[in-house]
Amino acid sequence: MNWIYEPWTWYFSGLMIAFVMFLLLMMGKKFGMSSNLRTLCTMCGADKKTDFFQFDWREQRWNLAVVLGTIIGGFIASKFLTNTTAVQISQETIVHLKALGFQDAGTAYLPTKMFDTTVFYDFKTIVLLAIGGLLIGFGSRYAGGCTSGHAISGLSNFQLPSLVAVVGFFIGGLVMVHFLFPLIF
Amino acid sequence: MRVFIYLGIGILFGITMFKSEAASWFRIYEMFRFEAFHMYGIIGSALAIGIIIVQVIKKYNIKSFYGAKILFSPKEKSFTRYLLGGIIFGLGWALVGACPGPMFVLIGAGFSPILITVAFAVLGTYLYGVLKNKLPH
Numbered sequence: 470m471n472w473i474y475e476p477w478t479w480y481f482s483g484l485m486i487a488f489v490m491f492l493l494l495m496m497g498k499k500f501g502m503s504s505n506l507r508t509l510c511t512m513c514g515a516d517k518k519t520d521f522f523q524f525d526w527r528e529q530r531w532n533l534a535v536v537l538g539t540i541i542g543g544f545i546a547s548k549f550l551t552n553t554t555a556v557q558i559s560q561e562t563i564v565h566l567k568a569l570g571f572q573d574a575g576t577a578y579l580p581t582k583m584f585d586t587t588v589f590y591d592f593k594t595i596v597l598l599a600i601g602g603l604l605i606g607f608g609s610r611y612a613g614g615c616t617s618g619h620a621i622s623g624l625s626n627f628q629l630p631s632l633v634a635v636v637g638f639f640i641g642g643l644v645m646v647h648f649l650f651p652l653i654f
Numbered sequence: 655m656r657v658f659i660y661l662g663i664g665i666l667f668g669i670t671m672f673k674s675e676a677a678s679w680f681r682i683y684e685m686f687r688f689e690a691f692h693m694y695g696i697i698g699s700a701l702a703i704g705i706i707i708v709q710v711i712k713k714y715n716i717k718s719f720y721g722a723k724i725l726f727s728p729k730e731k732s733f734t735r736y737l738l739g740g741i742i743f744g745l746g747w748a749l750v751g752a753c754p755g756p757m758f759v760l761i762g763a764g765f766s767p768i769l770i771t772v773a774f775a776v777l778g779t780y781l782y783g784v785l786k787n788k789l790p791h
Contacts, residue, residue, distance in 0.1 A: 486700035
């Protein structure tokens with residue numbers, strides 16, 4: 470059982486993601502995480518002003534339960550199923566990141582530069598985390614789904630729109646990492 | 655009772671996202687630099703198995719656990735919204751290193767600054783809802 474404490478291989482991880490999608494299909498539902506953000510808007514009262522949020526959020530309670538489970542899963546995995554949180558990224562990537570000022574590349578799960586609690590006192594990082602959130606929320610709804618809804622669910626069903634969306638994900642990601650990161654960090 | 659099944663599926667998903675390192679900012683950065691196979695292997699193998707699952711369900715008309723027909727609703731035909739929305743999403747995904755699933759995983763793993771991202775992702779979704787009719791779809 471030691472393998473469970475090690476980082477999982479890509480093929481076991483892929484199998485488990487597909488299994489999650491399978492379970493949701495067999496429950497009569499769909500695998501898609503970003504639609505929960507819309508449900509949260511409606512629960513906060515966004516339906517009073519905007520048509521887009523007018524639906525019965527109770528019908529989405531199942532997906533909110535999945536989200537709650539996802540949070541619990543993150544807690545269980547990090548607290549009980551992990552003995553080292555160092556992510557073994559490639560040497561090339563480590564070199565690039567150190568040049569950008571990410572000194573803990575290769576030795577941490579997330580960069581302290583962006584996710585240590587001290588960032589609450591760092592205006593620039595707060596703005597970056599906020600802009601990232603805005604782009605993710607706005608973009609996923611505009612595109613009608615995120616990585617789970619398009620790259621896994623949509624492409625599994627040979628949906629052309631999902632392929633366009635995934636190409637978009639990569640255009641955005643490549644622009645951010647290759648052109649904007651050197652300006653930001 | 656069903657709520658506990660969904661909770662269980664979510665727990666399985668959350669553990670998978672953390673242990674696969676798909677919730678690691680470093681892995682997303684590495685992916686967009688094409689410097690490792692890891693993330694491509696995860697998405698590629700999930701997709702390959704996903705395609706088999708969907709095709710088998712369709713071909714053998716497999717019913718859900720509750721005996722209902724499993725429906726796959728086609729996405730509405732369009733190009734602009736998927737490309738533009740996709741690009742905007744991709745910019746955020748690469749910046750924060752987390753998409754909507756892993757965002758929640760990281761809350762559970764105790765990385766509290768991600769709460770800023772989650773709050774603004776809800777706000778971003780709200781902004782889309784408000785501006786929807788003015789945007790090209």
